[in-house]
Amino acid sequence: MTAQADNPMEQAKAAIKAYVLSRGAVAVGIIDADTVERIAPPGFGPKALLPQARSVIAIGVPGCTRGTWRSTAKVMTFIGNSVGPIYRAAFGLSFFLEQTYGQPSLFVPPHIDPEYGNRIPLQSLKLHAELAGIGARSLAGDILLHPEFGLLYYGSVLTEMDLPPDRPMDSNPCPSPACVKLYRAEGQTPCQKFCPVECLSGSLDEAGQIDEMVCDMYRCAEMCQRYETMGDLIHDGIVAPTELDREEILYGAEAQGFLYRVTSGIGATHAQCFECMRACPVVTGAPLADPIRMGEAKRKAAKAKA
Amino acid sequence: MPHGVTERMIRTYAPAIFELGLNIQRRKGDAVRKLDWAAIAAQRDGTGRTDAEIAERLGLAEEQVTFIRVVAERRVFRRDQYRKLFGLGAGKRYRAGDGLAAPGLPELDAEAMLVRQAMHFDPEQVAHFAAEGLWGGETLEGWVRARAKADPQRVALKAGSVSIDWQTLDRRVSHRAARLAEAGLERGRVASVEATAAPEAVVAWLAIARLGAVALLLPPGQAMLERRLCLAKARPQIDLTATPLADSDAEPPLILPRSGLASDPVALLVAEGGGEPKLALHTHQTLAAAARALAGALTIGSGDTITASGSLAQPPALLALLLALATGARLDLAGDTQSSWHLTAAGEAGVLGQARLVVVGPPSFESLPAGAIGLWGRPEALAIALGHPLVALPGMTLRQEGGVISARGACGFAGWLGEMPAAPVGPADGGWIAHG
Numbered sequence: 001m002t003a004q005a006d007n008p009m010e011q012a013k014a015a016i017k018a019y020v021l022s023r024g025a026v027a028v029g030i031i032d033a034d035t036v037e038r039i040a041p042p043g044f045g046p047k048a049l050l051p052q053a054r055s056v057i058a059i060g061v062p063g064c065t066r067g068t069w070r071s072t073a074k075v076m077t078f079i080g081n082s083v084g085p086i087y088r089a090a091f092g093l094s095f096f097l098e099q100t101y102g103q104p105s106l107f108v109p110p111h112i113d114p115e116y117g118n119r120i121p122l123q124s125l126k127l128h129a130e131l132a133g134i135g136a137r138s139l140a141g142d143i144l145l146h147p148e149f150g151l152l153y154y155g156s157v158l159t160e161m162d163l164p165p166d167r168p169m170d171s172n173p174c175p176s177p178a179c180v181k182l183y184r185a186e187g188q189t190p191c192q193k194f195c196p197v198e199c200l201s202g203s204l205d206e207a208g209q210i211d212e213m214v215c216d217m218y219r220c221a222e223m224c225q226r227y228e229t230m231g232d233l234i235h236d237g238i239v240a241p242t243e244l245d246r247e248e249i250l251y252g253a254e255a256q257g258f259l260y261r262v263t264s265g266i267g268a269t270h271a272q273c274f275e276c277m278r279a280c281p282v283v284t285g286a287p288l289a290d291p292i293r294m295g296e297a298k299r300k301a302a303k304a305k306a
Numbered sequence: 307m308p309h310g311v312t313e314r315m316i317r318t319y320a321p322a323i324f325e326l327g328l329n330i331q332r333r334k335g336d337a338v339r340k341l342d343w344a345a346i347a348a349q350r351d352g353t354g355r356t357d358a359e360i361a362e363r364l365g366l367a368e369e370q371v372t373f374i375r376v377v378a379e380r381r382v383f384r385r386d387q388y389r390k391l392f393g394l395g396a397g398k399r400y401r402a403g404d405g406l407a408a409p410g411l412p413e414l415d416a417e418a419m420l421v422r423q424a425m426h427f428d429p430e431q432v433a434h435f436a437a438e439g440l441w442g443g444e445t446l447e448g449w450v451r452a453r454a455k456a457d458p459q460r461v462a463l464k465a466g467s468v469s470i471d472w473q474t475l476d477r478r479v480s481h482r483a484a485r486l487a488e489a490g491l492e493r494g495r496v497a498s499v500e501a502t503a504a505p506e507a508v509v510a511w512l513a514i515a516r517l518g519a520v521a522l523l524l525p526p527g528q529a530m531l532e533r534r535l536c537l538a539k540a541r542p543q544i545d546l547t548a549t550p551l552a553d554s555d556a557e558p559p560l561i562l563p564r565s566g567l568a569s570d571p572v573a574l575l576v577a578e579g580g581g582e583p584k585l586a587l588h589t590h591q592t593l594a595a596a597a598r599a600l601a602g603a604l605t606i607g608s609g610d611t612i613t614a615s616g617s618l619a620q621p622p623a624l625l626a627l628l629l630a631l632a633t634g635a636r637l638d639l640a641g642d643t644q645s646s647w648h649l650t651a652a653g654e655a656g657v658l659g660q661a662r663l664v665v666v667g668p669p670s671f672e673s674l675p676a677g678a679i680g681l682w683g684r685p686e687a688l689a690i691a692l693g694h695p696l697v698a699l700p701g702m703t704l705r706q707e708g709g710v711i712s713a714r715g716a717c718g719f720a721g722w723l724g725e726m727p728a729a730p731v732g733p734a735d736g737g738w739i740a741h742g
């Protein structure tokens with residue numbers, strides 16, 4: 001037996017990995033809470049939620065099927081995100097850790113901090129995942145990309161266990177060679193070019209690496225979050241010039257579509273726009289980007305083994 | 307005022323707070339992944355400050371910053387952007403300059419809304435028209451477009467020695483529509499036309515229709531006072547009666563805005579009857595229903611030639627034009643010399659031969675000249691019934707009460723354009739139009 005296998009925390013790490021993979025995740029990484037604290041804005045590190053937190057476990061679940069990527073943006077607004085599987089894997093993991101190791105653990109709510117309105121998250125799950133080595137920041141508004149899986153959805157669990165940490169990725173799959181080529185020819189990468197609200201800009205350096213990423217997040221929020229919509233509808237309804245205008249604003253298709261999302265819950269109210277990701281060669285071309293590719297890889301591996 | 311914040315404070319601090327928060331994110335290089343601590347620290351502003359940090363920097367309270375930030379974020383938030391997603395995906399990607407991928411109908415201004423407010427149909431009748439296929443999606447200018455595509459070289463209009471084929475007519479209509487759009491004519495607004503039986507007047511009306519606007523068709527030779535009253539009621543955005551119309555066969559100079567819908571108003575006809583002239587409003591649907599009903603009853607087809615005389619503002623010539631558009635028959639504009647129009651069977655279809663179709667009201671049918679066919683038509687319903695005894699045209703119903711014959715149906719008018727501001731005066735009594 002190796003020294004590593006003797007280490008109970010290494011064994012726990014392996015068990016954690018096995019657990020989340022069995023619950024639908026494809027990537028898992030760990031970072032110590034202190035490192036996250038060093039980078040997160042004051043008051044938004046792991047210890048703000050779990051004061052004795054020692055480790056942050058980041059997990060990634062896969063994005064969409066290939067059919068979903070090929071579908072309309074309307075369809076993607078409903079099923080493009082993978083919030084459900086994240087709950088299943090990460091929430092379950094917090095129970096697994098407490099039950100198996102007797103250590104306080106917390107599923108990080110992937111939600112806003114209610115003290116500050118609707119634009120400030122409780123934690124940056126992106127920061128956790130990046131430091132834990134399961135994603136790297138892209139030019140598409142810092143959405144994390146994974147070289148094998150493309151676009152993943154991330155969730156985090158905080159724990160008082162002192163788990164052996166991982167490291168951030170050695171390299172960044174963004175920009176892909178095809179993106180560098182397009183940037184050199186047109187001055188824009190695919191994600192920048194096809195964003196419907198033109199909120200992405202930035203530059204590549206001589207070596208074809210990210211020089212600067214700029215994201216007008218407030219514009220992306222008009223597509224992905226739309227949390228101001230409710231107040232806006234009510235306000236416009238109040239100041240509507242005529243009764244018919246008021247009816248259209250408060251009860252028209254836009255209002256009904258929005259309220260349907262709000263009341264139908266999971267999977268429909270955030271992360272509704274995928275146009276930058278649809279155009280991204282890493283997202284659609286990564287070796288295990290979708291279930292078709294995953295299935296092919298699995299069958300190939302099984303054949304090789306046989 | 308929340309947290310002691312004034313509107314002026316919001317205006318003063320909002321830009322700084324908006325920029326310092328998460329709204330605009332800037333990142334140099336790949337500092338976090340590389341754990342480059344100096345670079346991470348150097349770009350903290352770019353990745354977004356907390357409200358507490360911003361408060362400290364600006365000397366405000368944290369609640370004040372939160373309040374100002376949230377208000378500023380709401381004020382720049384655009385709800386309409388989301389519509390772009392409705393047109394994307396499944397092979398279609400956004401391109402810069404596309405504007406909204408799925409643009410809605412252009413907004414109608416207050417003047418256009420006054421015209422629409424005059425529209426008034428009986429809801430039960432409308433359900434019946436839709437169920438029976440008496441009303442559909444046909445538009446006058448859509449007919450021209452379709453004929454230009456299907457039969458471009460065929461003669462559409464003839465006036466003296468001048469013949470205009472469907473393709474040329476379509477191009478002239480687009481050209482004039484583009485010029486009217488440049489001149490400022492908007493969807494739903496009125497443009498007045500001197501409705502002579504001449505190709506230029508036909509082109510002008512169809513161009514107005516192509517823009518989704520409404521033509522006030524004014525009879526030439528109309529008394530000055532009556533014309534003034536008509537113009538005062540309709541308040542045209544553009545008055546073409548004062549402008550000599552010259553058409554062009556050149557390619558239209560600009561992309562046309564979205565054209566009118568079948569349910570949109572498209573014509574205002576002057577109904578005289580003593581006192582102030584009244585303006586009867588028609589939609590594409592009421593006019594199309596009249597043309598279809600009459601074409602069916604007279605079995606007019608694309609092989610026929612229809613000769614029209616008089617003003618396009620009057621039922622005879624107007625019906626002749628509509629019949630030609632609906633069937634593809636050739637329209638010969640014979641100037642202002644005759645008071646009625648007749649059909650010439652030039653092909654297999656026409657049953658009237660050289661018979662004249664005279665547009666009159668019911669009591670006058672008995673006095674029709676030999677060989678003439680009487681049509682009951684009025685500005686409010688161009689084609690009601692044929693012959694003596696009266697036979698209602700398809701889609702129309704007749705009623706006789708106390709010696710008064712009334713009619714209603716799919717060719718009926720939308721309503722009177724009332725005094726300005728337009729009173730929503732519609733056909734009374736369930737859409738019945740009394741004779742008289």
Ligand code: SF4
Nearest residue numbers: 195220223273275276
């Ligand atoms: S999610 Fe949509 S709005 Fe946001 S950056 Fe990507 S393409 Fe633009």
Ligand code: SF4
Nearest residue numbers: 138174179189191280
């Ligand atoms: S398209 Fe994808 S890989 Fe290319 S620059 Fe954008 S995010 Fe990076």
